[in-house]
Amino acid sequence: MAGNPRNGRPYRRLVDWLRSQRLPCWICGHNIGYELDARHPLSFTLDHEQPLSKGGSLLDHANARSAHRRCNSARGNRITTAKAERRSRSW
Secondary structure: OOOOHHHOHHHHHHHHHHHHHOOOOOOOOOOOOOOOOOOOOOOEEEEEOOOHHHOOOOOOHHHEEEEEHHHHHHHOOOOOOOOOOOOOOOO
């Protein structure tokens, strides 16, 4: 039985590569606290632009993005980050 691919060396290399770039959050655009504890809501996480559940690649550098833990969790497995436009009824 294979282990969790996120515990493997290729995934850890991808996370280290992305962390070394120290980019802002791709979802909200604000700076990420790279020195914060991993459980902090504003700490760094690797997010996949194309969610894995929608066919995105786990180890593809082009699919990897820096994000806050909070932003990544709030986005879930949605493909877009833009909020749906609310339209009012014209009576």
